[in-house]
Amino acid sequence: MSPAPPSSRPQFDPLVVFPPLARARHLAGSRDWPGLVRYFAALDHPDEVAAACRTVGDTVGSETFLRQVADQYPGEPLPRVLLADRLITKGWDIRTGARAQHVTRSQFDQFHAHLRQAEQLLIQVCAEQPAYALAWYLRTITARGLSLGQSEARRRYDRLAAHHPHHFPAQRQLLQQLCPKWSGSWEAAHAFAESCAQAAPPGSQSPALVAEVHFEHWSDLDGSEATAYLRRPDVRDSLLNAAAKSVLHPAFRPGFHGISAHTYFAFAHSVAGRHAEAAPHFRALGNCADEHPWLFLPGQDAAAAFTKHRKSALGRG
Template sequence: MSGTGDGHRPDGTPGRGGGRKPTFDPFDNVPELVPLRTAARAGDWPAVRAHLTRLESADQLVTAASALAEVPGVETFLEKAAADLPADPLPRTLLAERYIQIGWQVRGRATAEHVSREQFDRFHDWLRRAELLLIEVCAEQPAYAPAWTARLLTALGLGLGQAEARRRYDRLRAHHPHPYAAQSRLLQQLCPKWGGSWEAAHAFARECAVAAPDGAVNAALVAQAHLEQWLDLEDLEGRAYLRGVPVRDDLRNAAQVSVLHPAHRPGWDSVGAHSAFAMAFSLGGHFADAAPHFAFLGDRASDHPWRYLSDAGTAFRKFRKSALSAAA
């Protein structure tokens, strides 16, 4: 997901990490998407479209659209494709995702009080451009998951509020009952930093975990919610929060029904899900619990939530070394 003005925290652990540096590149973590990046860098819209239309699910298309939005300059050929194919929802949705990405880059990841008025104005301008495209797509294609998922970020950035964000999520869920990427985006909206509450955030995460099939990644939202609360606390208080037995047990239960469940089949969201558990367990000092998640990850990691640490690569390596040592 694009930056959400969440800031970052030092990891607070001493010493140096071991092993190779992790990659946070979504294309490295999902090799199937590398041809998409190649086509995008070449400005080859027919190849981009062909790659995306071959995807097997709405979830994969959402992931691919988000990754494509991070490729600099794609807006040039996407604007032409959107103009040439006015009835096709795909180029407009991809263009909107790119506009959203540009907007968040302008805003930066600082908390609101550290964002200038000019930054906010430019940020909102990019989001409004995206929203106009997405309104059209959703009116024409009410079941189009990528567009509704993108509109959760425009709702967040434009300050449209909890009720509107929920409305958009419910419209998506009517057609796609367990939309993990959309759930992760809505979870941000439900946190206090965006006008929600911890009660709402944790309740939503657990609701998604319970409703999802065994082995689905959705229960990783439980780890995301705990990391959000950790981020909101002072350093020592945050560590104590994640060290607590109730949080540890909550994380263990969520991991067991999702990425550690026998029914789990690794997919494009698995790196992000394992990353959330690995980071939450590690910050709480539960390194044996973190070990299976690092074993899966190897040298891969997702930008979210690792970006919450000031030196994510070093922290990942240190935590990974401690976790794998604890499991030895």
């Protein structure tokens, strides 16, 4: 990530924002299994492995190729996990991101059918290799999609955390499960984010969960109540402390999820009118960002909202 002038439009495409992911998409699209094996073997951070897995899962039509590879190499976990991710993505595309009351019975039936297929593949991998991070990570997603409940989702996360205690992508998935929209509570969601932040080593991604849970809480409120929430002194302090331990710490290692983390910090401070606090995150982002939070601001498209708040932060912060 490099600084960009305030007049530049942001880049939201994850394959452009984090170019190594484009390689994963190309290899999956060209059905190059040996290339994919080498690609994943060269990744040295669990966050990047998870991002690459999700990128392959997003590759339209890759399920046919991945199923053939899984049949060809029945003892290998990677093809089954990638196929499972593709099935999860297809199922979620059918369901859409709408709240449950806006999803039809047919959509739910197809969604659950895809997730159950993915579950069978992941159960096999977890039984064979109990420390295989990608499989447990994806099972935190299927647990939520299949409505298996808070306890089962937490059990799956705990199995992963026993071997990979600061797996940020899995922490993000469990955080979603703990929010009220998935039958959780704000008390549970905030407690989990804070516990991950406190346990994390300096410079890791995990404290950025604090910014994400504050965004989730803000998005559940209306109008002035939402803005007032982000302006609370305790929310400000928790954001500053989390940023100091994660994305603004000297030991922080920029990567795919770092872009999203900086975005949530920049968003929260910007909406609260704290330009000085937002500025370092906008400087770190440059012209790259996560589109998601900016979509929630009324009356503006994401690019316009990002550009407006970046200009205010860099001009006055």
